[in-house]
Amino acid sequence: MRAPVKLFLASSNPGKLAEYRELAAASAQSFAIELELLPGFGSLPEFDESAPTFAENAAGKALHYSRLKGGLVFADDSGLVVPALGGAPGVHSARYAGPQATNSQRIEKLLREMRGSTCNERAAYFVCAIALAKQGHAFAIVTDRVDGEILGAARGSGGFGYDPVFYFPALQKTFAELTAEEKNQLSHRGKAFRKLLAALSGVL
Ligand code: ITT
Numbered sequence: 001m002r003a004p005v006k007l008f009l010a011s012s013n014p015g016k017l018a019e020y021r022e023l024a025a026a027s028a029q030s031f032a033i034e035l036e037l038l039p040g041f042g043s044l045p046e047f048d049e050s051a052p053t054f055a056e057n058a059a060g061k062a063l064h065y066s067r068l069k070g071g072l073v074f075a076d077d078s079g080l081v082v083p084a085l086g087g088a089p090g091v092h093s094a095r096y097a098g099p100q101a102t103n104s105q106r107i108e109k110l111l112r113e114m115r116g117s118t119c120n121e122r123a124a125y126f127v128c129a130i131a132l133a134k135q136g137h138a139f140a141i142v143t144d145r146v147d148g149e150i151l152g153a154a155r156g157s158g159g160f161g162y163d164p165v166f167y168f169p170a171l172q173k174t175f176a177e178l179t180a181e182e183k184n185q186l187s188h189r190g191k192a193f194r195k196l197l198a199a200l201s202g203v204l
Contacts, residue, residue: 004032005200007132010041010065010075013094015160016189020076023184023193029201044068049077054091054129059141062131071134074196078128078188080162082150084121085113093162107154107165114150122149126166128188130196140199144191148175159183 009020017037024035038044047064049057054077061075079093089096089110097109114122129143146168154164156176163175168186175183184190 002031004034006034006036006071008036008038008069008071008073010038010047010061010073012041013160016076016078019180019184019187019189020193022180023190026181026184027194027197029197031201033197038065038069038073040069041065049091052091054079054127055131055141055143057091058129058131058143059133059138062133063136063138066133067136072132072139073134074130074132076128076130076189076192078126080110080124080126080166081145082110082114082124084117084123088113089162103161107162110150110162110165111152111154114152117150119149122151124148124150124166126162126188128192130192132196132200139203140196142192142195142199144188144195146186146188146191 009017011017020035024033027033044065047061049061051057051060057077058075061077062073065075066073079090081087081090097105125145125147127143127145131141132139149167149169151165151167151174155174156164158178159176166175168175
């Protein structure tokens with residue numbers, strides 16, 4: 001049995017950390033994963049996530065923080081894409097209603113923008129890009145997505161972010177109504193993380 005692989009997450013989002021902890025614990029690799037928040041993350045110089053794509057922001061974030069701290073550093077840039085809104089909130093998902101806005105304010109803005117939308121216009125997907133880097137070198141960049149629809153009102157109390165308005169038709173539930181296991185099985189983040197682990201087993 002090989003030694004556990006330690007991964008440091010560079011993120012200020014507690015929802016992401018909780019999901020990655022569960023994903024790491026449930027991973028079915030030949031090696032164990034130990035996942036921790038990057039030590040001292042809150043006091044490191046912040047990375048400016050202003051690139052137009054999720055992949056570029058994830059790569060930039062992982063490279064930036066891996067130059068400041070040792071070990072295998074990974075970062076996730078993720079968000080909600082609504083094609084009928086020209087791709088919004090997209091890479092601006094975290095700041096959609098302003099830099100200090102709450103999750104409920106972001107959801108309210110989205111629901112306002114979508115008022116009167118037809119069924120087809122409610123199509124949406126979550127994207128997750130994950131990049132893994134060490135000492136300023138990229139080891140892997142993976143992305144994945146999950147498709148659903150935006151509801152007219154929020155439902156459920158699990159998950160985080162836009163989960164209460166993201167409806168997954170196959171289960172007839174929003175992402176905030178799923179158990180943590182169900183979300184991790186289906187989500188953009190769960191799928192991207194499993195791709196990352198598969199890529200890692202070839203690199204480490
Ligand atoms: P870090 O950059 O520090 O990791 P952040 O919240 O700023 O944290 P992002 O820039 O990647 O992260 O923005 C992601 C936003 O997209 C997040 O704040 C949510 O609003 C939304 N989002 C991403 N994944 C989500 C999910 O699984 N469920 C609901 N909303 C999600």
